[in-house]
Amino acid sequence: MVSQPTTDIEQLNKTLQAIIPNAKGERKLPPVDQWNPEHCADIGMEIRKDGSWWHEGTVFKRQKLVDLFSTILRKDADGSTYLVTPYEKVIVHVEDAHFIGVRIDLARKNDLPVIVVTTNIGESVEVSADHPLRVEIDPETQEPSPYVLIRGRLEAKLARPAFYELVDMAEEKNGELLVSSHGETFSIGSVSEQA
The missing domain is CATH 2.30.270.10 (duf1285 protein)
Incomplete structure (x- = not known):
C-alpha cells in the first residue's frame, strides 16, 4: 500500500x-566551496557510522559543537572530507556517511x-x-x-x-x-x- x-x-x-x-530547514551556510586555504592538518577528527563525531578517540558530547562543525563540512571531488575555514582545513575521516x-x-x-x-x-x-x-x-x-x-x-x-x-x-x-x-x-x- x-x-x-x-x-x-x-x-x-x-x-x-x-x-x-535544532531543526534547520533552509539556512544560510558559509561559502566553504569558495575557501581554499593552504594549511591542512589531520588532528584525528572522525564521523563514525552511527553519526557520532570524535576527536582523538573522544566523542563530542556537545551537540551545539557538532551542529557548528557540520556547517563548515566539505567533501572534495577526490572523496576527502574537511572542516574548512578561510585560514585552514582539517581532515575529517568519515566511516560511512x-x-x-x-x-x-x-x-x-x-x-x-x-x-x-x-x-x-x-x-x-x-x-x-x-x-x-x-x-x-x-x-x-x-x-x-x-x-x-x-x-x-x-x-x-x-x-x-x-x-x-x-x-x-x-x-x-x-x-x-x-x-x-x-x-x-x-x-x-x-x-x-x-x-
Missing part, C-alpha cells in the same frame, strides 16, 4: 520546526508528493533531482544502504526505521520498488532485496 501525502509542505516545515529543537537520515515525511507541493528527509543534525531536504536518493546493495549480504544528498557532496545514510518508512511509501513496478518526489522517480531496490 502506498502512503498518500496529506500534509502541505509548508505545514510540514512548521511542524518539523516545532518538534525538532556525513549524516544520518533519522526521519522521513511525505507531503505535497504543487500537487506532487514530496519526500522530506531530516538528519541527525536537524537539517531537512526535499528529495529531488538536486537532492537525489540512491541505494547501494551489499553484494555479499544483499543489505540495502540508502543515501540522500544533503548539500555539496555530503550525504546522509537513512537509519533503518526511516528506510522502512520509505519502503512503505514505495510502489512496486516490474519487481522494482519506486518512490516519487518532486516529479522524480527513485529506485530503492527490488522486491526480492527488501523481502
Whole structure:
C-alpha cells in the first residue's frame, strides 16, 4: 500500500520546526566551496557510522559543537572530507556517511508528493533531482544502504526505521520498488532485496 501525502509542505516545515529543537530547514551556510586555504592538518577528527563525531578517540558530547562543525563540512571531488575555514582545513575521516537520515515525511507541493528527509543534525531536504536518493546493495549480504544528498557532496545514510518508512511509501513496478518526489522517480531496490 502506498502512503498518500496529506500534509502541505509548508505545514510540514512548521511542524518539523516545532518538534525538532535544532531543526534547520533552509539556512544560510558559509561559502566553504569558495575557501581554499593552504594549511591542512589531520588532528584525528572522525564521523563514525552511527553519526557520532570524535576527536582523538573522544566523542563530542556537545551537540551545539557538532551542529557548528557540520556547517563548515566539505567533501572534495577526490572523496576527502574537511572542516574548512578561510585560514585552514582539517581532515575529517568519515566511516560511512556525513549524516544520518533519522526521519522521513511525505507531503505535497504543487500537487506532487514530496519526500522530506531530516538528519541527525536537524537539517531537512526535499528529495529531488538536486537532492537525489540512491541505494547501494551489499553484494555479499544483499543489505540495502540508502543515501540522500544533503548539500555539496555530503550525504546522509537513512537509519533503518526511516528506510522502512520509505519502503512503505514505495510502489512496486516490474519487481522494482519506486518512490516519487518532486516529479522524480527513485529506485530503492527490488522486491526480492527488501523481502
